[in-house]
Amino acid sequence: MVSESGENMDKVFFFDTTLRDGEQSPGATMNRNEKIRLARQLEILGVDVIEAGFPAASQGDFESVRDIAGTVKNCQVAALCRALPEDIDRAWEAVRHNPHGRLHTFVATSDIHMRHKLRKKPHQVLEMAEAAVRYAAARTSNVEFSAEDASRSDRDFLRRVLERAIAAGATTVNIPDTVGYTQPQEFAELIAYLLENVEGSHKVVFSVHCHNDLGLGTANTLAALKAGARQAEVTLTGVGERAGNAALEEVVMALEVRRDFYRLASGIRKEQLFPSGRLLSLIIGQPIPPCKPIIGVNAFAHESGIHQDGMLKNRQTYEIMTPQSVGRQDEDMVLGKHSGRAALVRRLEDLGYRLEAGQVDIVFAAMKKLADRKKEIFVEDLEAVILEEIFRIPDKYRLEYLSAVSGNMAIPNAVIKMYVDGEERVISDFGTGPVDAVFNTIARVVGRRPKLIRYAVNAITGGTDAQGEVTVKIEENGKTSVGRASDADIIQASAKAYLNALNRLAKKEEENACARL
Ligand SMILES: CC(=O)SCCNC(=O)CCNC(=O)[C@H](O)C(C)(C)COP(=O)(O)OP(=O)(O)OC[C@H]1O[C@@H](n2cnc3c(N)ncnc32)[C@H](O)[C@@H]1OP(=O)(O)O
Numbered sequence: 001m002v003s004e005s006g007e008n009m010d011k012v013f014f015f016d017t018t019l020r021d022g023e024q025s026p027g028a029t030m031n032r033n034e035k036i037r038l039a040r041q042l043e044i045l046g047v048d049v050i051e052a053g054f055p056a057a058s059q060g061d062f063e064s065v066r067d068i069a070g071t072v073k074n075c076q077v078a079a080l081c082r083a084l085p086e087d088i089d090r091a092w093e094a095v096r097h098n099p100h101g102r103l104h105t106f107v108a109t110s111d112i113h114m115r116h117k118l119r120k121k122p123h124q125v126l127e128m129a130e131a132a133v134r135y136a137a138a139r140t141s142n143v144e145f146s147a148e149d150a151s152r153s154d155r156d157f158l159r160r161v162l163e164r165a166i167a168a169g170a171t172t173v174n175i176p177d178t179v180g181y182t183q184p185q186e187f188a189e190l191i192a193y194l195l196e197n198v199e200g201s202h203k204v205v206f207s208v209h210c211h212n213d214l215g216l217g218t219a220n221t222l223a224a225l226k227a228g229a230r231q232a233e234v235t236l237t238g239v240g241e242r243a244g245n246a247a248l249e250e251v252v253m254a255l256e257v258r259r260d261f262y263r264l265a266s267g268i269r270k271e272q273l274f275p276s277g278r279l280l281s282l283i284i285g286q287p288i289p290p291c292k293p294i295i296g297v298n299a300f301a302h303e304s305g306i307h308q309d310g311m312l313k314n315r316q317t318y319e320i321m322t323p324q325s326v327g328r329q330d331e332d333m334v335l336g337k338h339s340g341r342a343a344l345v346r347r348l349e350d351l352g353y354r355l356e357a358g359q360v361d362i363v364f365a366a367m368k369k370l371a372d373r374k375k376e377i378f379v380e381d382l383e384a385v386i387l388e389e390i391f392r393i394p395d396k397y398r399l400e401y402l403s404a405v406s407g408n409m410a411i412p413n414a415v416i417k418m419y420v421d422g423e424e425r426v427i428s429d430f431g432t433g434p435v436d437a438v439f440n441t442i443a444r445v446v447g448r449r450p451k452l453i454r455y456a457v458n459a460i461t462g463g464t465d466a467q468g469e470v471t472v473k474i475e476e477n478g479k480t481s482v483g484r485a486s487d488a489d490i491i492q493a494s495a496k497a498y499l500n501a502l503n504r505l506a507k508k509e510e511e512n513a514c515a516r517l
């Protein structure tokens, strides 16, 4: 592949599993519309493969994968399935309408997984792997096989499993560090060993999938790429099962900034990294930690005098990449009361949002309304508006009106008018403070009693007229849900975030009920 700098380099394929492994992260559940929205952004970002889900897991997962496979045209859509014919059939049914649908089947190869989880002998696992790949390859030539827990597997056994998978028709073989156990040098040696010793290794793409349990997901992925792997399985912001996966933006920028060392190219549009990470954060309601590389608010901030002095003299003293190269805009005021539609559309495009005309109208109206309450509108305000107005899931519970009273001479209380499945309800209740009163009232209206696990307020931007962004995590019957919302009034933002969490919970219940039918 010819890199952006005109050099001939090997290409690394980026396989994004935010919608599958990322969704396995507690609190990162997305509904179908949100997944489609994120898949479109991943397409714009330029990933090679989107792993859209695990269709055999539920009807909801199946439908999301099917709809993404039907929507996305410029990258491959993969579906994960166990080494079982019924799982493979379900996965194929979901991805076969994508021009490059991929079946991704897996089975564990470590002693501990085979003995205790699968309760199978190694020779049975060898047969399962081969049979599954053969079954998948009868449906498509785009088959990936993963040896789950590969990094804790016996090397020679792993080699034999991969050979059987390749002989049966796998075109990509993936070596996961499923529990984030391996160390960079050790993992590089494993990849080099497999590339050298697996018969047929030259016919397939070697892939890696690294978890972050010891904080080494990115380091192990890079070590494996240096050793010859050519597909990186990653997620936006590193979201994923337990401590997460290797972060897409970190691997991409390490390859870019240290091109001299890796000599590898990718098709990723780096200026889409920041908008992509922020979109995920908005959708799943999980704020990006300030120190997160590439996308955290502090990633390009220079606080101390010596650093600032160096930066003023030459930015390269403390900056190994520019914020603009990863799609960060300067955080000056973006829009105001007198801005027009053209400026809004331009700004939305800069941020990576491609909205339809009707959606632009909605955002424009909401922006004008906000501008009446708030002097300056920043990127974060605009994104909050987009989240509220465009990406919100269809609401079972919808707020119409809210009034809350508090102070040292009054018992805090709230009056709320809401719609529940379209039916109007008005109720009032008390609490220990205005937010508690609002949550108690909403809980009475909807007839539920979820436990509040987390409540956090952040000012989206500075100033006393800043929008408050509220994150709420609730739990009911062992199921958790996260809601996020913003408003210039934090009591309103709290109510909207609580309702967003309740709506997500209701959506999950609906999807589970469909899956049981
Ligand atoms: C490392 C990873 O991230 S793997 C992907 C993880 N993702 C998921 O698990 C998706 C969500 N999962 C689910 O919805 C459910 O677990 C389902 C629908 C897949 C299966 O549900 P159930 O049939 O109720 O099985 P359950 O989850 O209890 O147990 C898993 C079964 O699959 C078997 N299994 C696990 N991996 C594999 C595999 N790769 N190939 C074949 N069988 C497997 C287990 O041995 C166990 O079998 P057993 O019931 O005979 O002991």
Ligand SMILES: CC(C)C(=O)C(=O)O
Pocket (backbone or CB within 6 Å): 021, 106, 146, 147, 148, 149, 174, 176, 177, 178, 179, 209, 211
């Ligand atoms: C199924 C595989 C790729 C996986 O997610 C893992 O091993 O972590």
